[in-house]
Amino acid sequence: MKASTPLTRSWTLHLDASRTRPPQAPEALAGPGVPATVPGCVHTDLLAAGLIPDPFLDRNETRVAWVGRADWRYDTELPAPSGGHERADLVFDGLDTVAEIRLGDTVLGTTRNMHRAYRFDVTGQADAAGVPLSVAFTSAYEEAEAVRAALGPRPNAYPEPFNFVRKMACSFGWDWGPTLVTAGIWREVRLEEWSTARLAEVRPEVTVGDGGTGRVRAHVVVERTAGGRERPLRLTVAVAGRTAEAELPPGTDSAVVEVEVPDVELWWPRGHGGQHLYACAVELAGGDGPLDRWERRVGFRTVELDTAADEHGSAFTLVVNGVRLFVRGVNWIPDDVFPSRIGAARYRRRLEQAAAAGVDLVRVWGGGIYEDAAFYDVCDELGLMVWQDFLFACAAYPEEEPLRSEVAAEARENVVRLMPHASLVLWNGNNENLWGFRDWGWAPELDGASWGEGYYLDLLPRVVAETDPTRPYWAGSPWSGSRELHPNDPGHGTAHSWEVWNRLDYTAYRDDVPRFVAEFGWQAPPAYATVVRSVTDRPLTPDSPGMLHHQKAEDGNGKLERGLAHHFPVPADFDTWHYLTQVNQARAVATGVEHWRSHWPRCAGTIVWQLNDCWPVTSWAAIDGDEREKPLYHELKRLYADRLVTVQERAGRLVAALVNQAAEPWNGTALVRRFDVSGAELAQLQLPFEAGARSVVLLDLPERVGRLAAPEREFLVVDADGLRATHFAVRDDEFAYPVPEMSTRVEPAAGGARVTVTAHSLLRDLLLRPDRLHPDARADRGLVTLLPGESATVTVTGWDGSAAEALPSALACVNTAAARRPATEVGEQAR
Numbered sequence: 001m002k003a004s005t006p007l008t009r010s011w012t013l014h015l016d017a018s019r020t021r022p023p024q025a026p027e028a029l030a031g032p033g034v035p036a037t038v039p040g041c042v043h044t045d046l047l048a049a050g051l052i053p054d055p056f057l058d059r060n061e062t063r064v065a066w067v068g069r070a071d072w073r074y075d076t077e078l079p080a081p082s083g084g085h086e087r088a089d090l091v092f093d094g095l096d097t098v099a100e101i102r103l104g105d106t107v108l109g110t111t112r113n114m115h116r117a118y119r120f121d122v123t124g125q126a127d128a129a130g131v132p133l134s135v136a137f138t139s140a141y142e143e144a145e146a147v148r149a150a151l152g153p154r155p156n157a158y159p160e161p162f163n164f165v166r167k168m169a170c171s172f173g174w175d176w177g178p179t180l181v182t183a184g185i186w187r188e189v190r191l192e193e194w195s196t197a198r199l200a201e202v203r204p205e206v207t208v209g210d211g212g213t214g215r216v217r218a219h220v221v222v223e224r225t226a227g228g229r230e231r232p233l234r235l236t237v238a239v240a241g242r243t244a245e246a247e248l249p250p251g252t253d254s255a256v257v258e259v260e261v262p263d264v265e266l267w268w269p270r271g272h273g274g275q276h277l278y279a280c281a282v283e284l285a286g287g288d289g290p291l292d293r294w295e296r297r298v299g300f301r302t303v304e305l306d307t308a309a310d311e312h313g314s315a316f317t318l319v320v321n322g323v324r325l326f327v328r329g330v331n332w333i334p335d336d337v338f339p340s341r342i343g344a345a346r347y348r349r350r351l352e353q354a355a356a357a358g359v360d361l362v363r364v365w366g367g368g369i370y371e372d373a374a375f376y377d378v379c380d381e382l383g384l385m386v387w388q389d390f391l392f393a394c395a396a397y398p399e400e401e402p403l404r405s406e407v408a409a410e411a412r413e414n415v416v417r418l419m420p421h422a423s424l425v426l427w428n429g430n431n432e433n434l435w436g437f438r439d440w441g442w443a444p445e446l447d448g449a450s451w452g453e454g455y456y457l458d459l460l461p462r463v464v465a466e467t468d469p470t471r472p473y474w475a476g477s478p479w480s481g482s483r484e485l486h487p488n489d490p491g492h493g494t495a496h497s498w499e500v501w502n503r504l505d506y507t508a509y510r511d512d513v514p515r516f517v518a519e520f521g522w523q524a525p526p527a528y529a530t531v532v533r534s535v536t537d538r539p540l541t542p543d544s545p546g547m548l549h550h551q552k553a554e555d556g557n558g559k560l561e562r563g564l565a566h567h568f569p570v571p572a573d574f575d576t577w578h579y580l581t582q583v584n585q586a587r588a589v590a591t592g593v594e595h596w597r598s599h600w601p602r603c604a605g606t607i608v609w610q611l612n613d614c615w616p617v618t619s620w621a622a623i624d625g626d627e628r629e630k631p632l633y634h635e636l637k638r639l640y641a642d643r644l645v646t647v648q649e650r651a652g653r654l655v656a657a658l659v660n661q662a663a664e665p666w667n668g669t670a671l672v673r674r675f676d677v678s679g680a681e682l683a684q685l686q687l688p689f690e691a692g693a694r695s696v697v698l699l700d701l702p703e704r705v706g707r708l709a710a711p712e713r714e715f716l717v718v719d720a721d722g723l724r725a726t727h728f729a730v731r732d733d734e735f736a737y738p739v740p741e742m743s744t745r746v747e748p749a750a751g752g753a754r755v756t757v758t759a760h761s762l763l764r765d766l767l768l769r770p771d772r773l774h775p776d777a778r779a780d781r782g783l784v785t786l787l788p789g790e791s792a793t794v795t796v797t798g799w800d801g802s803a804a805e806a807l808p809s810a811l812a813c814v815n816t817a818a819a820r821r822p823a824t825e826v827g828e829q830a831r
């Protein structure tokens with residue numbers, strides 16, 4: 001049987017000063033080397049050795065910029081082989097990025113692609129004493145700039161050369177990410193010893209027929225040793241207790257083995273059914289017994305993309321197991337700008353957070369990485385569908401060598417690696433590049449040079465069709481399905497809605513009904529505890545030096561400010577700014593999702609930009625770089641629940657939309673009430689409704705209840721089945737909010753405390769900020785609007801309820817924050 005020894009120990013990191021010695025490099029780097037962690041990267045090793053400041057704090061990012069321009073070397077010794085095998089291979093699952101691998105005096109090879117794995121035959125080159133093994137990394141800048149010089153410049157949304165090297169694009173900085181261009185052995189490295197033959201590739205095509213029979217067609221490729229060439233081999237594929245075998249006679253290196261499993265339990269996206277997974281094992285044996293084994297979990301489900309033409313244009317609807325879905329998605333970026341640091345536990349935490357928010361699809365965005373197996377394993381288990389971008393984002397990518405063959409190899413390798421996962425439902429060619437060519441003025445700059453279109457419209461769809469034919473491929477996001485159409489045409493395919501954040505008020509989301517919104521979002525600062533941990537400016541202001549450094553978007557603070565100005569007065573202080581920008585973020589995303597969900601099935605999904613962050617920063621994320629949840633996160637739970645109540649407008653009139661994404665019909669009665677700011681009920685109406693499975697019902701609101709006679713003092717509340725929609729018709733600073741009055745009660749609860757707030761006045765967007773009670777505290781709910789007399793209970797974990805005098809400063813509501821003048825004064829005038 002094949003033996004595998006991970007090479008995780010005794011690595012040292014060295015600054016390679018043969019080309020240049022950065023003047024900023026600490027003296028200690030001239031010594032015998034720094035202890036290194038493998039898998040890992042240069043920055044995290046230097047950090048662990050105390051040789052660089054933490055680049056996530058203050059403006060340290062700029063102080064460590066030299067690291068990305070330097071060359072580095074990782075050294076260890078190749079251990080003695082265990083013996084008794086014909087072949088020994090040195091296998092790297094990931095090298096970041098431009099590397100020369102040397103064993104003793106022999107150069108084993110060179111690499112220039114972070115997204116590929118590498119295998120080197122080292123048979124007979126290791127000995128009992130251990131042979132020096134070194135991996136020398138040239139700065140990725142060096143490579144990218146050389147390729148750029150050879151192929152000519154290409155347009156790029158960012159001033160960095162990431163489109164000339166196959167390396168995680170956002171390590172060069174993004175509008176939410178720092179520029180920390182690292183190097184290192186970022187995935188596992190091991191010595192594999194084997195005889196006769198090994199499994200070189202297993203490609204399971206998993207399908208399920210109408211009758212419920214699951215089928216695994218395993219396409220298997222083997223590699224033989226010289227001695228193994230003449231030996232017969234046997235393949236056994238086992239799924240759910242069923243097996244099938246194939247003989248590989250001498251001279252044959254591949255076979256297709258098919259296993260049928262009758263009456264399979266289907267794998268469903270969460271919320272639609274269970275996530276049944278079956279062990280699928282492939283065993284390779286020779287005359288003397290087993291040689292190699294491959295094992296994964298597979299799930300049986302069908303997935304189609306319906307792009308049929310209709311009266312609105314052409315659809316973009318995911319159909320899983322025959323069920324048409326409104327996708328409730330989030331965009332995913334690398335969870336750490338140093339991805340080697342993420343690990344299985346953190347993947348699980350983050351994806352469980354997503355699932356708990358009602359998310360059913362995660363889009364792995366094209367400026368990041370093909371994630372580790374652990375990511376897709378958790379998605380399989382949780383029923384989170386995965387939309388995987390190929391790794392191209394926001395730039396023109398040359399189609400010539402040396403990039404072309406890297407792209408082809410990387411695409412095929414990752415399709416093979418990820419295709420066993422049931423959660424994977426879509427391959428997408430790129431992020432915004434087809435759009436960029438059309439709208440961002442690329443053509444004159446390119447002057448006929450290649451820009452990547454051949455990848456998205458030809459190479460990648462061929463790779464998917466040949467390698468993973470059971471899954472749909474879409475050329476890009478946004479993309480309208482044809483070169484004749486504008487790539488971001490809302491009537492066709494996917495759309496990215498960015499004008500709204502960049503230039504408009506979030507109410508403008510209501511102006512369009514795209515077929516599928518693959519990106520839209522609104523910024524807000526991270527939680528306060530995250531801000532004060534990562535930025536030491538005192539006093540903190542929205543534009544104090546550290547705050548500005550942790551805001552990477554072009555005119556980001558200006559957009560935050562103008563976004564606020566549509567609704568609120570200029571915030572009086574940092575705390576008010578922090579609270580209101582977070583409220584505005586939640587309201588903006590809510591405005592989009594509520595509107596688009598009310599237009600199902602014309603609109604078949606929203607993917608919020610973005611779930612997570614890769615360091616502490618003001619960004620569009622729902623969960624910040626220290627893993628803390630912003631109010632938007634909790635708002636997603638309401639927005640992405642199976643059932644949603646929202647007030648919308650149709651033909652100039654207000655309607656209550658009852659959105660039912662569940663498989664069961666939803667029948668009930670909606671209670672519609674119009675209130676005065678004091679909490680006095682002005683009108684009410686009961687409206688019975690019947691919303692079929694996966695459908696939307698619009699209830700016309702008659703004038704008597706639905707018309708706000710004095711919109712600066714009146715609002716609507718629609719309740720149905722424990723769900724609520726509130727509707728205010730004027731800017732917050734025009735609304736006569738009462739002075740907030742509330743009482744609070746704190747009781748102990750398992751792992752924390754329960755806080756009950758009772759409103760004695762209208763309280764709009766009341767928020768308990770747990771991190772103000774304790775940096776480790778978390779709350780189970782976010783913004784809530786209460787009528788006088790109503791209570792809300794928030795469970796806080798990580799805070800025992802002691803020092804409850806901190807509670808008032810942890811509570812905020814819009815009543816106070818929105819007041820231009822004392823609220824009572826506005827009230828007086830209105831009377």
Ligand code: BMA
Pocket residue numbers: 174175176393394431432519609
């Ligand atoms: C889109 C994304 C990212 C970017 C985001 C926010 O362009 O694809 O490139 O971070 O918008 O600007």
